Amino acid sequence: MGSPPLQSQCLPEEAPPHQASHPPHCRPPRPSSRHDSAPPRRAAPPPPMPPRSRATAPGPALLVQLACALLLLLAPPCHCVNEQGQALLRWKDALRPAAAGGGALLASWRAADATPCRWSGVSCDARGDVVALSITSVDLRGPLPATLQPLASSLKTLVLSGTNLTGAIPKEIGGYGALTTLDLSKNQLTGAIPPGLCRLAKLESLALNTNSLRGAIPEEIGNLTSLTYLTLYDNELSGPIPSSIGNLKKLQVLRAGGNQGMKGPLPPEIGGCADLTMLGLAETGVSGSLPDTIGQLKKIQTIAIYTTLLSGRIPESIGNCTELTSLYLYQNSLSGPIPASIGQLNKLQTLLLWQNQLVGAIPPELGRCKDLTLIDLSLNSLTGSIPATLGALPNLQQLQLSTNSLTGVIPPELSNCTSLTDIEVDNNALSGEIRLDFASLRNLTLFYAWKNRLTGGVPASLADAPSLQAVDLSYNNLTGPIPRTLFGLQNLTKLLLLDNELSGPIPPEIGNCTSLYRLRLNGNRLSGTIPPEIGGLKSLNFLDMSDNHLVGPVPAAISGCASLEFLDLHSNALSGALPDTLPRSLQLVDVSDNQLAGPLSPSIGSMPELTKLYLGKNRLTGGIPPELGSCEKLQLLDLGANAFSGSIPPELGSLPSLEISLNLSSNRLTGEIPSQLAGLDKLGSLDLSRNELSGSLEPLAALQNLVTLNVSYNAFSGELPDTPFFQKLPLSDLAGNRHLVVGDGSSVSSRRGSISSSSLKVVMSALAAASAILLVAATYMLARVRRGGGGGRIIHGEGTWEVTLYQKLDITMDDVLRGLTSANVVGTGSSGVVYKVDTPNGYTLAVKKMWSAPDSDGAAAAAFRSEIAALGSIRHRNIVRLLGWAANGGTRLLFYAYLPNGSLSGLLHGGGGAAAAAPGKGAPADGWGPRFDVALGVAHAVAYLHHDCVPAILHGDVKSMNVLLGPAYEPYLADFGLARVLSAAASSKFDAGKQTTRIAGSYGYMAPEYASMQRISEKSDVYSFGVVLLEILTGRHPLDPALPGGAHLVHWVREHVQGKRNAAELLDARLRAGATEADAHEMRQALSVAVLCVSRRADDRPAMKDVVALLKEIRRPAGGGAAGDDDAKPQTRPPAAAGAAAGAPVSPARGAQHSRGQSSSCSFAVSEYSA
Structure with a gap:
């Protein structure tokens, strides 16, 4: 028998016959054409060979056969991957992975392999079928696989988390019937959750969190009866929670937080999820009451439904959840009492109910919850006393009961809680003496009891708590001396005792407390001198001893406080000269209303960080030092009510940041106003009254931003400058200048004449x-x-005021009006002037006084109320919160929360409050990451106004000055003075026809259609945002005079882009300095988005919701984003604190602890509010 015919067709190793054909990925040696077709399964026997003689030479056919056999023996075997591998390779071809991430991982996916079982991320069973595809935290960049049908019957686990996948979830995924685990989290997936996905009957774990999925949760979700784990948080889902969720009897984890469009109540059917251990719905629109059926969740360990719209009572049935360890219901509208049944929760560790509307007493039954470590019931309306039973909680670490109406004493039994680190009982009505045994509280780091009615002395036993870092007993009725032993605490950084009745001297032992960072003793009856030992406090940053009875000089040793930024000694009886040398780090100096005398040292100009200098109401003499012109960051200068003589130094005109106030009144100044003062083009308030100045007022005509001017009682002469500001100036601000001619110089309404006593009588x-x-x-x-x-309260202050408050604030109009002085101006603009107002009750507000205008028909008042009605309901994490408003005739005031870090404009360009100090210190101004976060936050805010408010709102004045920065530099869009609410009959979805002529804007940010037609739409806000984004990227103001040819920023960028020049040349040098290649790529993409936003035609600009999507496409925030990233993570904590262990957050430090008047433990930084 001869051999069968030789075959050059290669079969894949270990492949079954039906997989023998070559897919495109296989690259075997090319066979000759005669062997291209596959051989028959069974070859027929060859014909018999003819007989040959031994001497006969082998024939040609035999030689060819021998040669082929030799080639087959020597050639390497040919490999070709099976059908499942081919499906995976087809998906690989659709990806664009980063070389260092996904590219390296997918390098092991080779077509030459027989099976994909050894590929990275792939797992197979014993038969060689793929059962798991798991790839996490690499950059694949592409769509989800829609062509994995060959894996459908075997694939049990599909995990593609954090892989930068885009597009929709393919409907084909519903056909993967073997799936038990599906994790597509932390990608950029869009579209809806396909209902077909709910056909996966074997699915046990479904993770779709941290994407951009939209639409409702499918009602069919109830079909997934095997499901134990469901995470949908941090998407853009909307609609109600389907009642079918109750069918998921095996469900253990349900997390859907961070979906603000999710509305409606928590369905009572949730009680059917008997195995549930984690329920997270934080930062959603969930509303209504907690259902009684929540008590059926006998295995629940964590309930996190905070920052939602929950209302009604906490059900008594909560006491049946005996496995509960963490209950997070803060920042809602829950009412009624705290149920006593909470005392049945023996395993409860964390109870956060702050910022609700809870009333009644704190249930003493809480003392039964022996595992409690954190209780926060702050910002409610709780009454009664603090239960002594809380002293029976051995593990309690944080007790926070601030801002309620609690009475009685601080129970001494709390001394038994030896694990306590934090006691906050401030802003209540507690009374009596502090009788805690601090020697037992050796772990205590923070003790806040400010703004109560406490009496007695400051406990000397505080010195027995060695871990203490912060003590605030301000705004009480404490008496007696400051204990000397207090300054032996080596970890003490904050000591705040302001506004008490403390007396006696400041102990010289203060110099021993070298850790002190913040010291406030103001508003007491302290006497004696300031001890020179204070100069040893090298870490001291904030020192306030104002409003006491201190005497003697300001000690020269204070220059040793090398970190001091805030020095307030006003309203004492200090005497002598101001020290020749003060710390160069000082930003604010207030020694006004004392008895300081002598000349001012030229060294006063050697404080480069100085922003505010108050020296008024003293006995200072000599000339005003021209060296003050070296304080380039100076925003406010008050030298009034002294005995300064000589002329006004021309150098004051070169102070580029002097924009709040210049007060030289009530001195003995002579000469003319120097022409250099015309350079103070940002100045808002100027007072030169009651001096001996002469000459013309013409140098002041150039001060276009002046809000108030007083030049009365001097010797000015000549004609009043012919400007609208001077024409409207009250006569009282010009009085006492005998030779000053009043009139506009026109032939229409001439008012020439001197201001005489007779005319004043008239x-x-x-x-x-x-x-x-x-x-x-x-x-x-x-x-x-x-x-x-x-509609509002009537409070008598100056006349009759109509007042509406959206938050409980213990203020009167008299408190507010007293703060509306030129010294408190922190910003001026097109719609009004903004003041920083500290009220006697400890609140710090930003109060905007709207410019008044003639309004004979009341239309302006009606528009004002229309805006307020809408703005009062706005709730967004990137919009500054309106606290209330007041109106009195033509005077209209808005009350906002006060923010400490100034504006985005100040951050980028300087001169904007606290944030302005950031450039040059490696702060957010220097990094792309923080700037991107600011841009995205502002985009979210504008998109919310356009697309989520019903009726929708146009802001009308989006600019960097109106982007305020919170404690962690998070952005807040402010100043809705030019905003306009669309008609309630209009759809919340915009169209090009919705326009208005009633909104203005700020020059440099206004869209071209307003300049040409004075008609704008929502696309005008988009244009303004584009300008802000360009400002963030370039670091240049829209009207930067340094731009070539005086061009506008938009024109400069547009010409650069159209000229196809290097885009990197446009970017801020501070950004380029530390940028990685990835940063540079993101900045170029952001530049493209900005250019699109500032398109000339409004129709060519994207909607704001699309701008948000474009920015999110550039980069997903690390860790997944918003609150829903961790359903149990508070959002009002600064990031360092918010990053607590998942599911176990620390209670946030509320805003009351970050602003000057609201809490005496605040930092003092004047925000550059724009008006």
Whole structure:
């Protein structure tokens, strides 16, 4: 028998016959054409060979056969991957992986392998079928696999988490019937959750969190009856939670937080999920009451439904959840009492109910929860006493009961809680003496009891708590001396005792407490001198001893406080000269209202960081040092009510940041106003009154940003400058200048004449008559409002005020009005002037006084109320919160939360409050990451106004000055003074036809259609945002005079891009300095988004929701983003604190502890609020 015919067709190793054909990925040696077709399965026997003689030479056919056999023996075997591998390779071809991440991982996926079982991320069973595909935290860049049908019957685990996948979830995934685990989390997936996915009957774990999925949770989710783990948090899901969720009897984890569009109640059917251990719905629109059926969750360990719209009572049935360890229901609208049944939760460790509307007493049954480590019931309306039973909690570490209406004493039994690190009982009505045994509280680091009615002395036993870092007993009725032993605490960084009745000297032992960072003793009756030992406090940053009875000099040793930034000694009886040398680090110096005398040292100009200098109401003499012109960051200078003589130094005109106030009043200054003062083009308030100045006022005509000016009682002469500001200036601010001519110089309404005493009498008579008329009108309006039952409270301050507060604030209009002085101006703009107001009750507000305008028909008042009605309901993490408003005739005030880090403009360009100090210190201004976060936050805010508010809102004045920065430099969009609410009848979805002519903007940020037609739409906000984004990227102001040819920023960028020049040349040098290649790539993409936003035609600009999507496409934040990233993670903590262990957050330090008046433990940094 001869051999069968030789075959050159290669079969894959270990492959079954039906997989023998070559896919495109296989590259075997090319066979000859005669062997291209596959051989028959069984070859027929060859014909018999003819007989040959021994001498006969082998024939040609035999030689060819021998040669082929030799080639087959020597050639390497040919490999070709099986059908499942081919499907995976087809998906690989659709990806664009990064070389260092996904590219390296997928390098092991080779077509020459027989099976994919040894490929990275692939697992097979014993038969060689793929059962798991698991790839995490690498950059694959591409779509989800839609062509894995060959794996459908075997694939049990599909994990593609953090792989930068895009597009929709393919509907084909519903056909992978063997799947038990599906994890597509932390990608950039869009679209809806396909209902077909709910056909996966064997699915046990489904993770779709941290994407951009939209639409509702499918009602079919209830079909996944094997499901134990479901995470949907940090998406853009909307609609209600389906009641079918109750069918998931095996479900253990349900987390859907961070979906703000999710609405409606928590369905009672949730009680059917009997195995549930984790329920997370934080940062959603979930509303209504907690259902009683929540008590059926006998295995639940964590309930995290914070920062939602929950209301109603906490059900008594919560006491049946006996496995509960963490209950997070803070920042809701829950009402009623805290149920006593909570005392049945023996395993409870963390109880966070702060910022609700809870009333009644703290249940003493809490003392039964022996495992409790953290209790935060702050910002409610709780009454009664602090239960002594809390002293029976051996593991308690943090007790936070701030801002309630608690009475009685601080229970001494708390001394038994030896694990306590944090006691916060401030802002209550507690009384009596502090009788805690601090020697037992050796772990205590923070003790806040400020703003109560405590009496007695500051406990000397505080020195027995060696771990203490912060003590705040301010705003009480404490008496006696400051204990000397207190300064033996080596870890003490903050000591705040302001506004008490403390007396006696400041102990010289203060110099021993070298860890002190913040010391506030103001508002007491302290006497004696300032001890020179204070100069040994090298870490001291903030020192306030104002409003006491201190005498003697300011010690020269204070220059040793090398870190001091804030020095406030005003309203004492200090004497002598100001020290020749003060710390160069000082940003604010206030020694006003003392008895300081002598000349001012030229060294006053050697404080490069100085922003505010208050020296008024002293006895200082000599000339004003021209060296003050070296303080380039100076924003406010008050030298009023002294005995300075000589002329005004021209150097003051070169202070580029002097924009709040310059007060030189009530001195003995002579000469003319130097022409250099015309350079103070940012100045808002100027007071030169009661001096001996002469000459013309013409140098002041160039001060275009002046809000107030007083030049009365000097010797000025000549004609008043012909500007609108001077034409409207009150005569009282010009009085006492005998030779000053008042008039606009025109032939239409000439008012030439000197301001004499007779004319003043006429003016005063007219004012008296007007006052009488106003009084009658006010009485009539008050009666009318009372009859009509108006919408707000009526508080008597200056006239009759209509007041509406959206948050509980213990303030009066008299408190607010006293703060509306030129010294408190922190910003001016097109819609009004903003003041920083510290009220006697400890609140710090940003109060915007709207510019008044003639309004004979009341239209402006109606528009004001329309705006307020909408803005009061806004709730977004990137929009500054409106706290309330007040109106009195033509005067309209807005109350906002005060933010400590200034504005984005200050951060980028300097001169903007605290944030302005950031450039050059390696702060957020220097890094792309923080700037990107600011840009994305502002985009979210504008998109919220356009697309989530019903009716929608146009902001109308988006600019960097209106982006304020919070404690962690998070952005807050502010100043809605130019905003306009769309008609309630209009759809919340915009169209090009919705326009208005009633919104203005700020020059440099206004869209071209407003300049040409004075008509704008929502696309005008998009244009303004684009300018802000360019400002972030380039570091240049839109009207930067350094731009070539005086071009606008938009034109400069547009010409650069159209000229196809290097985009890197546009970027801020601070960004380029530390940028990685990935940063540079992201910045170029962001530049493209900005250019798109500032398109000339409004129709060519994207909607704001699309701008948000484009920015998110550039980069996903590390860790997944918003609150839902960890359903149990508070959002008001600064990032360092918020990053607590998952599911076990620390309670946030509320805003009351970050602003000057609201908490005495605040940092002092004036925000550059724009108006």
